[in-house]
Amino acid sequence: MRPATVIGFLGSTLDAAKFGPSRWNKWRPSVGVVMHEDLRVDRFILLHGPAHQRLADQVAEDITSVSPETHVECRLLEFRNPWDFEEVYGRLLDFARAEPFDPDSEDYLIHITTGTHVAQICLFLLTEARYLPGRLLQTSPRRNAADAVGSWDVIDLDLSRYDSIATRFAAASAESSSFLKSGIATRNPAFNRMIEEIERVALRSRAPVLLLGPTGAGKSQLARRIHELKRMQHQIAGPFVEVNCATLKGDSAMSALFGHRKGAFTGAVADRPGLLRAADKGMLFLDEIGELGLDEQAMILRAIEDKRFLPVGADTEVSSDFQLIAGTNRDLGDAVAAGLFRDDLFARLNLWTFRLPGLADRREDVEPNLDYELDRFAEREGDLAGFNREARQRYVAFATSPEASWSGNFRDLAASVTRMATLSPHGRIDVDGVEAEITRLRRLWQSQARDGTAILDDVLDTAALADLDLFDRVQLAEVIRVCRSCRSLSEAGRTLFSASLAKRTSANDADRLRKYLARFGLDWRSATGK
Structure with a gap:
């Protein structure tokens, strides 16, 4: 011994x-x-x-x-x-x-x-x-x-050395991660790693969190789940206050966010506490924060750092101790360069930044989210709904194909499931119901793509658009739509040139697409933002 x-x-x-x-x-x-x-x-x-x-x-x-x-x-x-x-x-x-x-x-x-x-x-x-x-x-x-x-x-x-303790810790960690995903068994490895990292940050930090991603990617739902997780862990006691900054315009933005005193302006007939004070001891989610004006941004920065701010028409400051989550579909770095967003606020928000991918970038997660939306429908409407086997296979095959652009992301999927479940006889979605819904989705996305100017607004400037013939503009808009629905240049090339590919013994469709985009001064990144 x-x-x-x-x-x-x-x-x-x-x-x-x-x-x-x-x-x-x-x-x-x-x-x-x-x-x-x-x-x-x-x-x-x-x-x-x-x-x-x-x-x-x-x-x-x-x-x-x-x-x-x-x-x-x-x-x-x-x-x-x-x-x-x-x-x-x-x-x-x-x-x-x-x-x-x-x-x-x-x-x-x-x-x-x-x-x-x-x-x-x-x-x-x-x-x-x-x-x-x-x-x-x-x-x-x-x-x-x-x-x-x-x-x-x-x-x-x-x-x-303690198997039972290790098992319980692993189970608790998996439960927390699953909680942030609303219990959805997502399959995308990169997304799952990101959620695990968000969970660690949420439970160990009170610093602001910035969620990036396109409209409908789930920023609001994730922010709400983070708040609920922190409440479960007794790290936060106050409410969840959600603000869509795109709806705050002009003088009313200051009043809505920071409150006002009675008589501060015409129509201010009573004191208003404001949304920041409503979030005291809780969490404030500022969705589309890139839409805020520079004055509001300055006051938000002070409220984050000092927990104090001045309501409109007030002589003394008030306090509110909240944790901030911000969301945006804008590139805030570009907004800073253009003078539309304060660089000091961006630096404060940029400590923990997570980019939520759209549904088109997580096609393997269509099926588990399909089950989640069916459960939500049953809970909301009180009626069960489900697919027969052939109908499910047909819908999943379409939903995971490059043809499905999912421009509205998970909102499109939720609306699609709601339509099929509502119209299904006896709560059973059959192949005919799926085919009808696929036709609706195609029509929806085609109408969105039909306006070539809308598709190209964030790709080409006005002068460049003016130099394009209508024929080129419509064709280029459809090419960009397909590019945005695909994960890579190669996948987009295969989709665009699938018919001619069958007639050739060898081809490099990615190079063919690259050369086509170059004719208009574009590359894969500038056309898709990926």
């Missing part, structure tokens, strides 16, 4: 006893440790303060008398205040760093029964951090017995 060393504090109360034979009838933790036949102690490092030197000498003598093979080392640690956490932890850390531990050839037991509660906590933390390379030793008196020996237990802090 390897030699064993016990490290523990002298118990100024528990280890004390009148000198005489009667002391052997009392359980004294430090002495009792060495009295166990099944616990070998070769060395005992007894920590104590200057006021208890005499008691330390007596306990050391008693330990030696009952266990001659145990070498006792009394170590003086000077604390001005044994209840000062910073001081106690610092002294114990200095002790741990100076001690020549040799865990390869010696076992260490950290006795946490004696000492102040602060000392016990510090011993626990230093052992957990491996500054003290041992296991925790807990001793206690035997119940209903006058026994000087007592009982002992060793606590191993290596959680990987």
Whole structure:
């Protein structure tokens, strides 16, 4: 057996006893440790303060008398205040760093029964951090017995050795991640990794979070789930307040966000607290934050950093302690460069930035979201609905194909399921119902793509559009629509040139598409934003 060393504090109360034979009838933790036949102690490092030197000498003598093979080392640690956490932890850390531990050839037991509660906590933390390379030793008196020996237990802090604990931690982590996804068993690896990272950030940080992504990608729902997760973990107590900044225009924006005092302007017939104060102790979700004016942005920045702001028409500031989540489908970096968004606010928001992909970029997640939308329909309408096998296969095949652009993302999918479930006879969606819905979706997306100017507005400037013939503009708009519905240049090339591909023995459709876009001064990134 390897030699064993016990490290523990002298118990100024528990280890004390009148000198005489009667002391052997009392359980004294430090002495009792060495009295166990099944616990070998070769060395005992007894920590104590200057006021208890005499008691330390007596306990050391008693330990030696009952266990001659145990070498006792009394170590003086000077604390001005044994209840000062910073001081106690610092002294114990200095002790741990100076001690020549040799865990390869010696076992260490950290006795946490004696000492102040602060000392016990510090011993626990230093052992957990491996500054003290041992296991925790807990001793206690035997119940209903006058026994000087007592009982002992060793606590191993290596959680990987406890299968049941490790399993519960893994299950809790999976449950939290699943909670943020509303229980949807998503299959996209990149999206799942991002959700796991968002969960860690949400539970360990109060800094602002910025969610990027196209309209309908689920920013609002994810923000609401983050709030609910933090409430479950008792990290936040206030409400979830959602604001669509695109609806805040002109002078009313300031009043809606920051509130106003009665008489501040015409029509201000009463005080208004404002949305920021409504979010006190809770979470504020500013969707489409890129639509805010520069003045509102400046006040939002101050409210984030100082938790204080000035309502319209007020002489004194008010406070609101909220956590901010911001959402936008804009490129805020470009907005900063154009002078439309404050760079200091962008820097404050950009600590935790997550980009939510659209449904077209997560086609493998169409099927699990399909089941989720059917469940939502049943909960909302009180009627169950489902596909027969052939209908489901047909719908999934279309929904995951490049033909399905999903320009409205998950909103399009939710509306599609609602239509099919509502129109299905007896709650059973058949192939005819699916075919009718596919026709509707094609018509919807074609009408959106028909306006070539709308498709190209964020790709070409007005001057370039003016130089294009109508024929080229319509053709280019359809090419860009297909590009945006595909994951890569190669996939878009295969989709656009599928008919001619069948007649050729070899082809590089990606290069063909690249050259076509180059005719208009475009590349894959500028055409799709990917």
